Amino acid sequence: MKSVIGLEIHAQLLTETKAFCACKIDVNAKPNTNICPVCTGQPGALPVLNEKVVEFAIKSGLALNCEIHQRSSFDRKNYFYPDLPKGYQITQYFHPIATEGYINLDSGKKVRIRRIHIEEDAGKMIHSTENITESKESLIDFNRCGVPLIEIVTEPDMEEPLEAKEFMEKLRDILRTIDVCSGNMEEGALRCDANVSVIDDNGRSSSRVEVKNINSFRYVQYALEYEIDRISKSLKEGKDVKHETRGWDFVTRTTVSLRSKEEENDYRYFPEPDLPILEVSKDLIEQVKKTLPELPDQKAERYVKTFGISDYNAKIISKDRDLANYFESTISAGVDPKDGANWIVNDLLSLFNADSAEFDPGKVSVDALKILIDYTNSSKISRLSAKEVMSEVYKSGRNPADIIKERNLIQVSDEESLIPIIKKVIEGNPAVVDQYRKGKTSVVGFFVGNVMKETKGKADPKAVGELVKKVLDGKV
Amino acid sequence: MEITDELVEHLERLSKLKLREEEIEKMKKDMKEILEYMKLLDEVDVEGYSPLFTPIEDPMRLRKDEPVTEDPSKILELVPRLKGDFISVPSIYAK
Numbered sequence: 030m031k032s033v034i035g036l037e038i039h040a041q042l043l044t045e046t047k048a049f050c051a052c053k054i055d056v057n058a059k060p061n062t063n064i065c066p067v068c069t070g071q072p073g074a075l076p077v078l079n080e081k082v083v084e085f086a087i088k089s090g091l092a093l094n095c096e097i098h099q100r101s102s103f104d105r106k107n108y109f110y111p112d113l114p115k116g117y118q119i120t121q122y123f124h125p126i127a128t129e130g131y132i133n134l135d136s137g138k139k140v141r142i143r144r145i146h147i148e149e150d151a152g153k154m155i156h157s158t159e160n161i162t163e164s165k166e167s168l169i170d171f172n173r174c175g176v177p178l179i180e181i182v183t184e185p186d187m188e189e190p191l192e193a194k195e196f197m198e199k200l201r202d203i204l205r206t207i208d209v210c211s212g213n214m215e216e217g218a219l220r221c222d223a224n225v226s227v228i229d230d231n232g233r234s235s236s237r238v239e240v241k242n243i244n245s246f247r248y249v250q251y252a253l254e255y256e257i258d259r260i261s262k263s264l265k266e267g268k269d270v271k272h273e274t275r276g277w278d279f280v281t282r283t284t285v286s287l288r289s290k291e292e293e294n295d296y297r298y299f300p301e302p303d304l305p306i307l308e309v310s311k312d313l314i315e316q317v318k319k320t321l322p323e324l325p326d327q328k329a330e331r332y333v334k335t336f337g338i339s340d341y342n343a344k345i346i347s348k349d350r351d352l353a354n355y356f357e358s359t360i361s362a363g364v365d366p367k368d369g370a371n372w373i374v375n376d377l378l379s380l381f382n383a384d385s386a387e388f389d390p391g392k393v394s395v396d397a398l399k400i401l402i403d404y405t406n407s408s409k410i411s412r413l414s415a416k417e418v419m420s421e422v423y424k425s426g427r428n429p430a431d432i433i434k435e436r437n438l439i440q441v442s443d444e445e446s447l448i449p450i451i452k453k454v455i456e457g458n459p460a461v462v463d464q465y466r467k468g469k470t471s472v473v474g475f476f477v478g479n480v481m482k483e484t485k486g487k488a489d490p491k492a493v494g495e496l497v498k499k500v501l502d503g504k505v
Numbered sequence: 506m507e508i509t510d511e512l513v514e515h516l517e518r519l520s521k522l523k524l525r526e527e528e529i530e531k532m533k534k535d536m537k538e539i540l541e542y543m544k545l546l547d548e549v550d551v552e553g554y555s556p557l558f559t560p561i562e563d564p565m566r567l568r569k570d571e572p573v574t575e576d577p578s579k580i581l582e583l584v585p586r587l588k589g590d591f592i593s594v595p596s597i598y599a600k
Contacts, residue, residue, distance in 0.1 A: 044570050045570050045572055046573075051571065052573075053572035059590050061591065064575075066580070069580050071580070077566065077567070077568045078565060078567050079567070080567035080569060081570035082570075083567060102558065109520055109521045155591065156596070167594050167596050168588060168591035169593075169594060171592070295515070302558065303559070303561075304559065304561075305559050305562075306559075307565045308565065
């Protein structure tokens with residue numbers, strides 16, 4: 030069995046105003062306040078395209094290796110639904126602004142992008158009761174109606190649910206890096222519909238199923254795994270599945286039938302007569318190209334080459350622009366890049382992950398991280414204490430040096446203080462010393478442990494270990 | 506194009522309308538007449554002309570991304586039913 034997966038992704042663009050009218054975009058606004066005759070489809074109102082939308086669409090196309098078309102046009106996609114007051118969505122059906130791009134997955138596999146086009150979002154529907162099928166009314170907020178979107182359509186180049194998830198994560202990282210979309214799937218700023226079919230071992234293909242309402246990166250994987258399993262089982266029984274649209278239900282972690290192909294809409298696309306051809310000059314494309322920042326993959330490559338950090342760390346750090354800037358600041362502050370990368374990936378990020386929070390450079394400042402790394406490298410504090418202090422800095426934002434002082438975490442590593450304690454421990458355990466003399470060198474750990482106990486954990490275990498051996502060997 | 510019962514049913518579904526028996530017959534008659542009338546267009550020789558998609562001859566003018574606040578009250582006055590700040594419509598799930 031082999032699966033074939035293609036994705037259709039909608040990304041909300043981070044413009045100030047809507048696509049075809051000057052209404053403000055503000056997710057926190059009171060419902061139905063940012064509306065006007067254009068986005069509520071009043072007779073005679075005419076759409077005027079936002080120049081930022083064009084710029085962002087070009088920028089996205091360039092970042093996704095697409096060909097940008099100097100001439101593209103708009104069409105009407107017709108359907109009746111309460112969230113769409115005009116009765117049609119303005120989109121680019123016949124001549125999209127960008128085509129033929131790709132994203133490379135970490136395996137080196139290329140996932141081709143068929144097209145990117147500009148369109149507008151619909152209003153938001155809210156259902157009055159817990160159980161939507163029982164509610165007598167639906168409530169609508171048109172603030173979202175007309176918010177600009179780009180739709181990105183891939184070729185069916187993915188074979189594994191994990192590839193689809195990786196594609197979505199890479200796409201999010203790119204769109205965030207170029208500042209055109211927040212990339213937040215949970216809030217609906219980035220949405221994914223997946224098309225999937227399964228080919229059995231005899232080369233027979235199932236019908237294609239579309240899965241909608243996938244609202245997190247994990248669910249891209251889970252929804253596809255569920256669906257592929259469902260289709261494969263059906264094929265094994267010698268039956269095909271229905272060609273239909275299904276919805277991911279994150280509560281039951283299953284997909285449910287939304288509508289069969291016979292009930293599908295017939296969108297009757299036709300050219301939008303209210304908008305002339307969209308022409309973009311070569312100059313504009315070049316100008317936008319110049320604003321493109323370094324993309325995550327390019328950044329990762331540079332980090333490996335210039336700073337010698339691991340491929341793994343480089344990929345994680347370069348995903349998020351804030352994190353990458355933070356990493357580069359630690360290097361400017363004098364931290365060894367490999368140390369910096371390890372501390373960021375292993376320690377700092379796990380604090381954010383534990384909270385399911387996004388990285389925030391304000392939580393543990395570059396200076397704070399540098400203090401922790403410096404103190405640890407010079408054995409002033411143990412690695413374990415450093416972790417504990419970082420967690421405290423993360424929570425309270427306090428200066429790590431103060432916390433170290435307050436908690437008395439400075440390790441004792443100087444010989445003058447340690448040797449008397451070591452001698453005392455050794456003299457108190459003659460039987461163990463005997464074992465050492467007979468060649469059982471592992472008992473050094475026993476002495477180290479006792480010295481740590483004597484010093485209430487404040488001694489530097491590495492220094493103690495070395496000194497214990499010196500004392501036992503009579504070198505001190 | 507032939508106007509069949511199936512076509513009318515399809516259009517009912519797309520437009521979310523439910524026609525009564527006598528309305529279906531009237532609709533079929535009206536649609537036949539409209540399409541018959543539109544056949545006039547077939548008489549025009551369009552050989553050598555490219556399709557016209559918009560009567561607007563100027564190139565697309567773009568708008569700066571600057572918000573303008575409009576008073577939504579006039580639009581909301583046109584709404585049949587409000588519930589709080591929301592517009593209320595019959596449930597989309599109601600059978």
